[in-house]
Amino acid sequence: MDGLRPSEDGTLFRLVGWPADVPPERRPVAGLTRVSFGNFVFSDDEPPKAVVGRRQALAARLGVPFERWTSARQVHGNRIAVVDEGDIGRGRDDPATAIDAVDGLITRTEALLVLFFADCLPIYLYAPKAVAVGLVHAGWRGTAANVAAEAVRAFATAFGVPPADLYAYLGPGICGRDYEVDEPVAGALRSAYGPEVPGLRPTGSGKYRLDLAETNRFALLEAGIPAHRVEWTRRCTTEPEAGLYSYRRDGRAAGRMAAFIALPPGHRESAPIGPV
Numbered sequence: 269m270d271g272l273r274p275s276e277d278g279t280l281f282r283l284v285g286w287p288a289d290v291p292p293e294r295r296p297v298a299g300l301t302r303v304s305f306g307n308f309v310f311s312d313d314e315p316p317k318a319v320v321g322r323r324q325a326l327a328a329r330l331g332v333p334f335e336r337w338t339s340a341r342q343v344h345g346n347r348i349a350v351v352d353e354g355d356i357g358r359g360r361d362d363p364a365t366a367i368d369a370v371d372g373l374i375t376r377t378e379a380l381l382v383l384f385f386a387d388c389l390p391i392y393l394y395a396p397k398a399v400a401v402g403l404v405h406a407g408w409r410g411t412a413a414n415v416a417a418e419a420v421r422a423f424a425t426a427f428g429v430p431p432a433d434l435y436a437y438l439g440p441g442i443c444g445r446d447y448e449v450d451e452p453v454a455g456a457l458r459s460a461y462g463p464e465v466p467g468l469r470p471t472g473s474g475k476y477r478l479d480l481a482e483t484n485r486f487a488l489l490e491a492g493i494p495a496h497r498v499e500w501t502r503r504c505t506t507e508p509e510a511g512l513y514s515y516r517r518d519g520r521a522a523g524r525m526a527a528f529i530a531l532p533p534g535h536r537e538s539a540p541i542g543p544v
C-alpha cells in the first residue's frame with residue numbers, strides 16, 4: 269500500500285500510512301519534500317542562507333527543532349553511520365560538519381535524519397520495539413554495494429534489532445520504465461545479486477532497465493525483513509504530476525529533495541520498557 273500523502277499546500281509528502289500495522293501514534297515522522305518547496309542542498313546556484321531558511325521551514329512544519337537536523341555527505345557507497353547525541357545537528361547549516369561519506373543514517377536519538385534525492389531511492393527503516401529509525405540513499409552504485417543490507421545489519425549490530433523486527437518503506441525514485449543503464453551497471457549488480465537480478469531487465473539493444481525499488485526490496489528480504497513488512501510507493505520521480513526532482517529528466521537544473529525521518533512524537537511514553 270502507498271502510505272504517502274501530499275500536504276494540502278503540495279510542498280511535501282508525509283508518510284502517514286506507514287507502517288500499516290503500527291498504530292498511527294507510534295508511526296515515525298517521515299516523508300519527503302517536493303519541487304515546490306525548493307532545493308535542499310547547498311550549491312553555487314543560490315546563497316546558503318536560502319537553503320538554511322528552507323530547512324528551518326521544513327523542521328518547523330514537522331514540529332521538530334531545527335537544531336536536531338542531521339545530514340550526511342552522500343557518496344553512493346554502503347557505509348552506515350549510527351547517529352548518537354553528539355552527532356545531532358551535524359550538517360544542518362554547514363556542509364563541512366555533515367557526517368562524512370555515508371549513505372545511511374540510523375538512530376535511537378531525537379535526531380531528524382535528512383538525506384537528499386533526485387531519482388535515487390530513499391529507504392525508510394523503523395524498529396518500533398527498539399524505537400529506532402533509519403534512512404538510506406540508494407542509487408545504482410549503492411544498490412550494487414548492497415547499502416540496504418548494510419543498514420539492516422547496522423540495526424542488529426548497533427541496537428540489537430533482529431531483521432524480523434524491522435519495517436521498511438521504499439520511497440519514490442526513478443522507476444523501471446524510465447531508468448536505462450548499460451552493461452557495466454548490469455555487471456556490478458550481477459556481482460552483488462547473482463545472474464538474475466530482480467528489477468534488472470534487458471531492453472534487447474545491449475542496454476537494461478533498472479527498477480531500483482524492486483532490486484532493493486529483494487535486498488531487504490534477503491537481509492531478513494519479512495515480506496509483509498516491506499511497503500513501497502509506485503510514484504516515480506520523472507512523472508511531472510508527482511512534483512518531484514528528477515536528475516534524469518532535468519539534468520543539472522534539478523535541485524535536491526529532502527527525505528526525512530525522526531522518532532514518533534511522544535515515543536518515550538509509548539516505548540516499551542526493558543531490553544530491546
Ligand SMILES: [Zn+2]
Pocket residue numbers: 442443444445446504505506507
Ligand atoms: Zn517512471
